[in-house]
Amino acid sequence: MAFPGLTAEDLQLSRERLTELFAPFVDRRFEARDPEWLRMLTRRNRKIGRKLLKRRLLGWIPRHRRTPAEVHSEYGPKWMQKTFESYDPSAPRSHSSMYEWGSERMLAGNRGGKRLRQLVMMRVIEWAKPRTVLEVGCGNGINLLILAARFPEVGFSGIELTPAGVAAARRAQELPELPGALREFSPLPLVDVTAHRRIQFHEGSAERMPFAPGSFDLVLTSTALEQMENMRERALREVTRVAGSHVLLIEPFRDVNDAGLPRRYVLARDYFRGRIEDLSQYGLQVLFVTSDFPQKVNLKFAAVVAAKV
Numbered sequence: 001m002a003f004p005g006l007t008a009e010d011l012q013l014s015r016e017r018l019t020e021l022f023a024p025f026v027d028r029r030f031e032a033r034d035p036e037w038l039r040m041l042t043r044r045n046r047k048i049g050r051k052l053l054k055r056r057l058l059g060w061i062p063r064h065r066r067t068p069a070e071v072h073s074e075y076g077p078k079w080m081q082k083t084f085e086s087y088d089p090s091a092p093r094s095h096s097s098m099y100e101w102g103s104e105r106m107l108a109g110n111r112g113g114k115r116l117r118q119l120v121m122m123r124v125i126e127w128a129k130p131r132t133v134l135e136v137g138c139g140n141g142i143n144l145l146i147l148a149a150r151f152p153e154v155g156f157s158g159i160e161l162t163p164a165g166v167a168a169a170r171r172a173q174e175l176p177e178l179p180g181a182l183r184e185f186s187p188l189p190l191v192d193v194t195a196h197r198r199i200q201f202h203e204g205s206a207e208r209m210p211f212a213p214g215s216f217d218l219v220l221t222s223t224a225l226e227q228m229e230n231m232r233e234r235a236l237r238e239v240t241r242v243a244g245s246h247v248l249l250i251e252p253f254r255d256v257n258d259a260g261l262p263r264r265y266v267l268a269r270d271y272f273r274g275r276i277e278d279l280s281q282y283g284l285q286v287l288f289v290t291s292d293f294p295q296k297v298n299l300k301f302a303a304v305v306a307a308k309v
């Protein structure tokens with residue numbers, strides 16, 4: 001979906017570039033009708049069907065909903081355990097997921113998807129030229145640590161719900177230089193590998209952020225609103241409030257998960273289900289949308305660039 005004024009060419013998101021950056025994370029390729037691929041798809045479908053049934057039976061109980069308490073219990077341990085070395089494209093993978101892109105079918109590591117989302121962030125920053133950027137739901141800071149090294153002239157901040165995520169990001173900031181694994185992971189060359197030390201990390205919730213209106217030229221989220229369905233409106237209002245001119249939201253919008261396996265997965269996981277057209281209710285004018293990159297069979301993301309009006 002292209003809108004006047006901003007195109008995939010402007011953002012240099014060519015198929016060749018995306019293919020090249022994703023390639024180190026591909027473990028195996030399949031033909032679309034390969035019986036083994038279809039068997040895996042059937043198994044995945046059944047597993048998600050069971051999860052969805054459980055959610056439908058127990059979803060009324062708060063601990064079976066994606067509340068902040070649930071996010072803490074899922075992401076607290078995750079950010080405590082995850083090492084930055086594991087992002088190195090050559091690091092061994094414990095798991096690969098089913099990805100598709102047009103007629104391509106692949107088993108690939110999830111870090112590949114993250115690397116492509118980082119490319120989108122970098123291209124949008126090159127285009128929008130913000131002086132300040134906030135990432136909401138920044139996890140262990142992986143995106144900001146790398147973005148700061150690519151754009152040392154930009155003031156980066158992050159806000160994250162879990163203390164473990166913030167602690168992991170701050171531990172990386174104690175290092176004099178960005179860890180080698182993150183330099184390897186970066187989709188584009190880096191400029192200053194000490195700039196990560198200047199990022200401001202905050203612990204807090206997207207639904208009530210300790211920032212004045214319009215504090216950041218660009219506010220971005222990447223697979224973070226995903227976790228905030230139960231506060232979708234409040235979070236989107238806050239994101240818009242603290243944005244000065246643009247937002248970039250790389251999230252599982254309903255537009256790209258509206259049917260079949262992705263729809264059932266999003267419902268089973270109680271993930272974000274906002275529509276792109278609803279962004280206008282928050283005072284955002286959509287400038288550009290893309291979902292044209294390798295995507296998991298069960299969960300798709302759309303990258304949306306919008307201006308605050």
Ligand SMILES: C[S@@+](CC[C@H](N)C(=O)[O-])C[C@H]1O[C@@H](n2cnc3c(N)ncnc32)[C@H](O)[C@@H]1O
Pocket residue numbers: 068071072075136137138139140142143159160161162165204205206207221222223224225227228
């Ligand atoms: C899937 S992770 C993505 C992290 C990061 N954006 C990335 O791309 O690696 C989602 C993150 O959103 C955070 N999160 C969920 N709800 C939040 C909230 N209400 N406020 C701030 N962060 C939140 C979670 O703790 C988690 O770290």
